[in-house]
Amino acid sequence: MPSAEVTNGVNGAKQSSLKDSEEYIVIVGGSLGGLFAGVALKSHGYNTTILERTPTFLLENQGAGIVAGGDTIDFFDKYDRTGKPVAVPSYKRLYLDKKGDVIHEEVNRQNMTSWDLAYYLLRANYDRVDSAYLQGGQLPEQRPTDGKTNYRYGCTVTDIIDQGDKVLIKFTHQDDSGTTISNSLTTRLLIAADGPSSTIRSFLEPQIKRTYAGYVVIRGTVPETEASEASLSVFRERFCFFHAPGTQNLTYTIAGENGTTAPGTRLLNFVWYANFPAESPELERLLTDKDGRRRHITIPPGKIAWEAWEMLKSKAEEMLPPQMAEMAQKTQTPFVQCITDIIAPKNLYMDDKVVLVGDALAGFRPHTVASTSQAAFDVMSLVKWLDGDIERGEFVERVMVYARDVQAKGVRIGNRSQFEELDIQEYIEDRNMMSIPHKDIVFPAWTREGLDEI
Numbered sequence: 001m002p003s004a005e006v007t008n009g010v011n012g013a014k015q016s017s018l019k020d021s022e023e024y025i026v027i028v029g030g031s032l033g034g035l036f037a038g039v040a041l042k043s044h045g046y047n048t049t050i051l052e053r054t055p056t057f058l059l060e061n062q063g064a065g066i067v068a069g070g071d072t073i074d075f076f077d078k079y080d081r082t083g084k085p086v087a088v089p090s091y092k093r094l095y096l097d098k099k100g101d102v103i104h105e106e107v108n109r110q111n112m113t114s115w116d117l118a119y120y121l122l123r124a125n126y127d128r129v130d131s132a133y134l135q136g137g138q139l140p141e142q143r144p145t146d147g148k149t150n151y152r153y154g155c156t157v158t159d160i161i162d163q164g165d166k167v168l169i170k171f172t173h174q175d176d177s178g179t180t181i182s183n184s185l186t187t188r189l190l191i192a193a194d195g196p197s198s199t200i201r202s203f204l205e206p207q208i209k210r211t212y213a214g215y216v217v218i219r220g221t222v223p224e225t226e227a228s229e230a231s232l233s234v235f236r237e238r239f240c241f242f243h244a245p246g247t248q249n250l251t252y253t254i255a256g257e258n259g260t261t262a263p264g265t266r267l268l269n270f271v272w273y274a275n276f277p278a279e280s281p282e283l284e285r286l287l288t289d290k291d292g293r294r295r296h297i298t299i300p301p302g303k304i305a306w307e308a309w310e311m312l313k314s315k316a317e318e319m320l321p322p323q324m325a326e327m328a329q330k331t332q333t334p335f336v337q338c339i340t341d342i343i344a345p346k347n348l349y350m351d352d353k354v355v356l357v358g359d360a361l362a363g364f365r366p367h368t369v370a371s372t373s374q375a376a377f378d379v380m381s382l383v384k385w386l387d388g389d390i391e392r393g394e395f396v397e398r399v400m401v402y403a404r405d406v407q408a409k410g411v412r413i414g415n416r417s418q419f420e421e422l423d424i425q426e427y428i429e430d431r432n433m434m435s436i437p438h439k440d441i442v443f444p445a446w447t448r449e450g451l452d453e454i
């Protein structure tokens with residue numbers, strides 16, 4: 001129950017007043033982080049508006065697998081009302097050598113989901129978007145205690161201004177004729193869930209930039225029906241790894257089209273890291289899309305240049321075990337992302353009227369398999385604070401020690417894997433360290449430094 005004594009710092013107002021008022025909390029970013037916030041706040045009775053810059057009602061399927069960490073699963077256990085399973089389990093970890101032989105095997109349950117399944121389940125819970133992803137589940141009914149929701153797409157936030165008790169949010173959107181219109185909203189609480197290149201963070205911390213880590217990740221999926229027996233035997237319901245100098249690959253089973261998890265309908269998802277030095281001609285070639293446009297960080301599905309993809313496929317033949325090279329040959333939807341580092345020094349700004357969550361707070365290296373979990377955890381902690389279940393200091397500490405610790409671990413294990421040549425056992429230990437349940441992590445003392453000043 002909300003405590004009447006605790007203030008949330010929003011101009012000294014009582015936390016409970018945000019819930020009981022007709023006011024709307026504004027969430028910037030309508031991907032997984034923003035939807036986690038929207039779904040949890042709705043369920044706790046807060047009204048929310050999501051501003052998402054993508055010009056279409058639904059975000060495009062990212063066609064990618066996500067390792068669902070403990071906080072992601074906890075979030076769905078707590079807030080999902082569709083009843084649809086979000087994850088495909090994997091029961092074993094396998095490590096391959098270059099020939100494709102299994103050199104290490106361990107029992108380790110892990111939950112694999114896909115970006116689109118998580119997205120559609122969250123949209124069903126937030127604003128009752130129906131989709132084939134709900135097959136086997138149901139469209140949740142609105143409860144009288146739910147907060148009101150408003151998912152506004154095509155809205156790009158361009159500025160925020162501190163007005164004392166409120167934040168003025170300026171944004172643009174297009175009308176039906178395609179004309180760009182300037183608009184604004186005020187709110188007592190803005191949740192920035194606008195990703196690793198966060199616009200909101202760039203207003204608050206303009207000196208902080210995403211830095212390139214010297215390698216990229218190439219991702220894609222292949223239907224399990226199209227894979228050879230040799231590949232299925234190591235990838236089906238397995239989490240399969242390969243390490244070699246300058247490269248690593250992991251491949252696993254995820255839900256198929258519309259979130260189907262029945263055997264035979266699923267996808268094999270590959271995640272392949274490869275070194276491309278900054279400013280090298282090869283990196284330039286890779287990041288120049290098929291229309292000749294030099295992309296900054298991501299080449300989305302369908303946009304890779306034919307020549308760049310041929311280069312990657314021949315690298316796959318050269319560098320990867322045959323089963324993993326097969327995935328690169330067979331995928332129809334490859335995409336590429338530069339691996340970057342970013343972390344904000346704090347999560348609360350403008351007298352606590354602005355809170356950063358998920359990738360906007362800290363963009364982890366993907367080896368941590370913790371980015372989605374971070375967003376889920378930040379949001380669950382935020383709701384506890386708003387509801388008066390924890391104090392402000394505890395909210396800040398929980399979120400910041402986790403962000404700092406995982407971000408630093410990601411840099412360390414990523415650099416060890418890409419730029420050092422280690423015994424396989426060391427890579428296994430690095431990876432197993434990232435599987436320690438959140439509640440059992442012992443956060444080092446440095447992650448608490450300076451938190452009192454936030």
Ligand SMILES: Cc1cc2nc3c(=O)[nH]c(=O)nc-3n(C[C@H](O)[C@H](O)[C@H](O)COP(=O)(O)OP(=O)(O)OC[C@H]3O[C@@H](n4cnc5c(N)ncnc54)[C@H](O)[C@@H]3O)c2cc1C
Binds near residue numbers: 066068372373
């Ligand atoms: C292909 C892929 C695979 C991944 N695999 C994993 C994995 O295995 N494990 C894991 O834990 N995580 C994984 N992640 C990361 C995970 O999806 C994100 O960490 C998670 O979705 C939380 O991100 P976010 O919502 O904070 O940011 P994002 O997903 O980046 O979303 C930010 C949103 O904000 C919007 N936006 C940005 N600027 C503005 C603006 N100015 N105005 C309005 N809207 C704006 C964007 O359009 C976007 O929709 C993966 C991500 C991708 C794309």
